[in-house]
Amino acid sequence: MSQHTKRSVCARNRTVFLSFFTSNTPLCPTASSTRTASALPLRGKVLTVDTMNANVKKVDYAVRGPIVQRAVQIEKELKEGVKKPFEEVIKANIGDAHAMGQRPITFFRQVIALCTYPQLLDDNKFPEDAKNRARRILQSCGGNSIGAYTTSQGIDCVRHDVASYIQRRDGGIPSDPDNIYLTTGASDGIVTILKLLTAGEGRTRTGVMISIPQYPLYSASIAELGAVQINYYLNEEKCWSLDISELQRSLHAAREHCNPRVLCIINPGNPTGQVQSRQCIEDVIRFAAKENxxxxxxxxxxxxxxxxxxxxxxxxKVLFEMGPEYSSKVELASFHSTSKCYMGECGFRGGYMEVINMDPEVKAQLTKLVSVRLCPPAPGQALMDLVVNSPQPGEPSYQTFMKERTAVLSALAEKAKLTEEILNTVPGISCNPVQGAMYSFPRITLPERAINEAKAKGQAPDMFYCMKLLEESGICLVPGSGFGQREGTYHFRMTILPPTDKLKIMLNKLKEFHQKFTQQYS
Amino acid sequence: MSQHTKRSVCARNRTVFLSFFTSNTPLCPTASSTRTASALPLRGKVLTVDTMNANVKKVDYAVRGPIVQRAVQIEKELKEGVKKPFEEVIKANIGDAHAMGQRPITFFRQVIALCTYPQLLDDNKFPEDAKNRARRILQSCGGNSIGAYTTSQGIDCVRHDVASYIQRRDGGIPSDPDNIYLTTGASDGIVTILKLLTAGEGRTRTGVMISIPQYPLYSASIAELGAVQINYYLNEEKCWSLDISELQRSLHAAREHCNPRVLCIINPGNPTGQVQSRQCIEDVIRFAAKENxxxxxxxxxxxxxxxxxxxxxxxxKVLFEMGPEYSSKVELASFHSTSKCYMGECGFRGGYMEVINMDPEVKAQLTKLVSVRLCPPAPGQALMDLVVNSPQPGEPSYQTFMKERTAVLSALAEKAKLTEEILNTVPGISCNPVQGAMYSFPRITLPERAINEAKAKGQAPDMFYCMKLLEESGICLVPGSGFGQREGTYHFRMTILPPTDKLKIMLNKLKEFHQKFTQQYS
Structure with missing residues (x-):
């Protein structure tokens, strides 16, 4: 026992010594010498910004950054009765359809409710096709419960349904359920594949090519993994299209300092709203093949x-239509999610990825890696199943389903057009057509004085602009600097999700603000 | 255009050159010189086990390792009519209560069904308290839908309910909702905190102290993050208790080669089933304080x-009862989940963590980090809410809820006892009391000849044992080597989750097998 005590005291002294070097809080020698033997050593925190994971510090995620934090604060202030020049905050910062008032697809929610509380299977209020889907999913679950862990790769029958969906979507090109991994939203799949690919040190470190502008999940994950971000710029003048010559330039430059191994494409584009042509996709695949x-x-x-x-x-599909020279070689991972499209079920965190031409040994490593987190959420898996196995003609839910689906997609199409049209009436705002996705990414001209004032405040000029917009009008957007843009250009990302009436009000407020802002700083 | 072509050719040649060094498949110079200008460069895969993330390769997760893969295969064979010396595989490898036949708690599933399909709020079949809970959760969701993203830290009202629960549980010691982070199962929270803590290189690399035996999520995450695993051994002779002198020994040794910064404790213990005494917890806290x-x-x-x-x-609670000298200093993260206890809702991936004394700047970094993944699954968050805000006396669902809860916990208590008793009747098996959690981790004596045969096959002796058990009796357990154990000792982990009848059959089959195995190799 006395030996034990002695050892502890030794160790404590060592701690004091160590913490002197590792902690940020300097030791006070006087305090140290006057405290009693039983007191704790004086010390700072174990975990401080100076001693934490340095890669995590580099992570940035503008979609939920300072603007959004301020928006949440303003909402609180409004609730508390603080007077503002607006009645409510309109959040057009994130692709969150339900939060913007979009209603869930009835069929999807019926099936998930049935899976959750199977006693409802005896309820006449639920249509037979919904019940059949629920029974089939439950039969694939351990103990017929979505409360059981699923296999790590995802529920068997869901992976089969995903493969059938892909095959139908791609005109019969086969899809193997063994290549399907269900995920916790698409983000989870993207991070997992990037993780597998990150290796090497210094000049051999994995480089990841991402578009600028990009969805900041990519830059954030690259930072967290300590990989190297390689920017290729989309062509704003040509409707945000991708030029192969720019890919080539970017790759060429990157090879000087890292090992570029991955090319990321977002199509339809986030934040650009651009839809890639078949020709462009072919060119990209050819480029990826050529450049390994x-x-x-x-x-x-x-x-x-x-x-x-x-x-x-x-x-x-394009890969396989290019023939075996490509389809047997190019390694591809494709990601999908329950969060976007017409369903917008972000909260369920459903998603899948399909891996093509992945080395079988790597696939085994991937399966092992995902097993550590046990499984993606089962309700999200069930929802993914419904997205890829939706009501068919002749089934009782078909008509309602199609009506709901079409209503959402037509409204989005209308709002895409409206957004482009109204924004382009504003002098100093220029907006490419919103061909797809859920965002516009207009370019804004900012007066020199505004740019200087922002810089003096240490803010990106478009952050300064968006923050002012939020304070004065309650509109919450994300500055272009959060997605990346060509030096000297400024943008913001705005979702097209608010209901048409509100969208119109928002666009007109924005117009007013922009005019006032321009005047004020000219 | 000709310039573009020229550039591409240059780049291709560079690729061939690079791939010679980076890829594992050697280039064949003959093939290279004879192929036409338009053909693709000969090359191996971009991503191979040799070029992938080296840390991921080191990850091991026995709970879903080779034994379980073989069990799934055997299940398929049984379905296809292959004859085996058993009718079904009994999976006692993973704490998956519903898969083992445990029924979900009615109230929980009612509320989740109501949240999913709010039309049911008009249904008389659902009790008022279930409806009230659902309404409250929905009111906290964007657009009143659990299909909306929640805030990254988790739904506000859920975090408040978690804080109230902790405060009640801990006899009034305050809990701040701002310190609560909802997570995708407990695993997610554990990995996130380990990630924040991982820093340094070589001898300054973060060391993480984990018990041996441990739950392999810890070793897997430490490997993936490239942190240093520091083993401290639990005392099997004293019912798997934790000795402070062993912590001291382990820390002392580790300081020679890394920077130990984290001490992980699992209580009640997985896989040991041990429950720590208040005294032990106090000693651990004192140790953590002293050793920073x-x-x-x-x-x-x-x-x-x-x-x-x-x-x-x-x-x-213990930390705060030790007074401000400790409660104001020691940094603590505590984890909970919807997957265990009496609910066993693993598939929902619900969980929370509470962080105590975390540096405010680090907390801001944590909030930023979790925002990249947007949010934990909303149905899992709702379920976590119900666990911490279950039916109260006087509410319509109270009696059924208590009946169901008590039934599960009494059955587990009975099975814990049964497991210990039957296992200890087998010569060569010695089992500590299963004081808590869901596992027994008995020690098995293996004959020298069996050990040698296993080693000749390159298998851990207890893996060899468990694989034979699976093939001959259909019982699926996890070998002790997957959790760690003292050199020269052998164990397996077995859940106590199968229904009592099945558990008895399983234990008796195990007994028979062990006797036969011992005879065969003696």
Whole structure:
């Protein structure tokens, strides 16, 4: 026992010594010498910003950054009766359809309710097709309960349904359920694949090519993993399209300092709203093949295509139509989600990824890796199943389902057009057509004086603009700097999700604000 | 255009050159020189086990490892009519209560069904208290839908309810909703905190102290993050209790090669089934304070305490009862989940963590980090709410709820006792009391010849044992080597979750097998 005590005292002294070097709070020698033997050593925190994971510090996620935090604060202030020049905050910062008033698809919610509380299977109020879907999902669950863990890769029958959906969508090109991994939203799948690909040190460190502007999940994950971000710029003048020559320039430059191994594409584009042509996708695949790049295709907006002449082409389909020289070689991971399209079920965190041409040994490692987190949420898996296995003609829920689906997509198409049209009437705002997805990413001209004032405050000029917009009009947008943009250009991302009436009000408020702002700083 | 072509060719040549060094598949110079200009460069995969993330390769997760994969295969074979010396596989490898036949708590599922399909709020079949809970949760959701993203830290009212629960549980010691983070199961929270804490290189790399045996989420996450695993051994002779002298030994040794910053405790213990005494917890806290360690308390089995004289004491409560010298200093994160206790709702991936004394700047970083993944699944958050805000006396659902809860916990208590008793009748098996959690971790004596045969096959001896058990009797357990154990000792982890009848059959089959195995190899 006395030996034990002695050892402890030794160790404590060592701690004091160590904490002197590792902690940020300097030790006070006087205090240290006057305290009694039983007192705790004086010390700072174990975990401080100086001693925490340095990669995490580099992470940035503008979609929920300072603007949104301020918006939440303003909402509280409004509730508390603080007077503002507006009645409510309109949040157009995030693709969160239900929060903007979109109603859930009835069939989907019926099936999930049935899976959750199977006693409802005896209820006449639920249509037979909903009950059949629920029974089938429950039969695939351990103990027939969605409260059981599923296999880590996802419920068997859901993965089969996903594969059938992809096969139908891609005109019969086969999809193997073994290549399907269900995920906790698309974000989870994207981070997992990036994680597998991140290796090397210094000049051999994995480089990841992402578009600018990009969805900041990519830059955030790259920072967290300590990979190297490689920017390629989309062509704003050509409706945010992707130029292969720019990919080539960007890759060329990156090879000087890292090992570029991954090319990420978001189509339809977030935040650009651009829809890629079949030709462009072919060119990208050819480029990836030639340059030995792993392709990641973020296709979560695959049903969100509005513009005439635009069509969604999956990377998988184009890859296979290019013939075996490509389809047998190019490694591709494609991502989908329950959060976007016409369903907008973000809260359920459902998603899947399909991996093509992945080395079987790597696939085994992937399966092992996802097993550590046990499984994606079962309700989200069930929802993903319904998205890929929706009511069919002849089934009792078909008509209601189609009516609801069409209503959402037509409203979005209308709002996409409206947004472009109204924004383009404002001098100093120029907006590309919103061909797809859920966002516009207009360019704004800011007066020199505003830019200087922002810089003096240490703010990005478009952050300064958006913050002022929020304070004066209650509109919450995300500055372009959060997505990346060409030096000297300024943008914001705005969702097209608010109900048409509110969207119109918002756009007109924005117009007014922009005019006033321009005047004020000119 | 010709310039573009020229650039591409250059780049292609560079790729061939690079891939020679980075890819594992050697280039064949003959093939390279004979292929046409338009053909793709010969190359291997971008992503191979040799070029993938090296930390991911080191990850191991026995709970879903080779034994379980073989069990799934055997189940398929049985379905296909392959004859086996058993009719079904009994999976006692994972704490998956519903898969083992446990029924969900009615009230919980009613509320989640109501949240999912709010039309049911008009249905007379649902009790008023269930409806009230659902309405309250929905009012906290964007657009009153659980399909909306929640705030990244979790739904406001749920975090408030969690804080109230903790305060009640801990005899009035205050809990601040701002310190509560909802998570995607407890695993998610544990990995997130470990991620924040991982820093440094070489001898300054973060060391994480974990018990041996441990739950392999810890070793897997430490490997993935590239942190340093520091083992401290639990005392099997003293019912798997924790000795402070062993913590001291382990820390002392680790300081030679890394920077120990974290001490992880699982209480009640997984896989040991041990419940820590209040005294032990006090000693651990004192040790953490003295040695400047961040405490992580995995308390997901807080309702699973069966043995007489045992009681659950939260680290938070003990910390605060030790007075301000400790409660104002020691950094603690405590984890809970919807997956265990009496509810066993693993599929919903619900959970929370409470952080105590976390540096405010680090907390801001934590909030930022979790925002990248947007939010934990909303149905899991709702379920967590019900666990911490269950029916109260006087509410219509109270009696049924209590009946169901008590039935599950009494059955578990009975099965804990049964397991210990039957296992201890087998010569060569010795089992500590299952005081809590859902597992027994008995020690098995293996004949020398069996050990040698296993080693010749490159298998851990207890893996060899468990694999044979699975093939001959259909019982699926996890070998002790998957959790860690003292050199030269062998164990397995077995859940106590199968229904009592099945558990008895399983234990008797196990007994028979062990006797046969011992005979065969003696």
């Amino acid at each position: 790049l792993f392709l990641m295709a973020d296709e979560v907006y695959q049903d969100n295509v509005y513009a005439e002449g635009c069509e969604f082409h999956s990377f998988k | 360690l961040f405490l992580m308390a995995d308390e997901v089995y807080q309702d699973n305490v069966y043995a007489e004289g045992c009681e659950f004491h939260s680290f938070k």
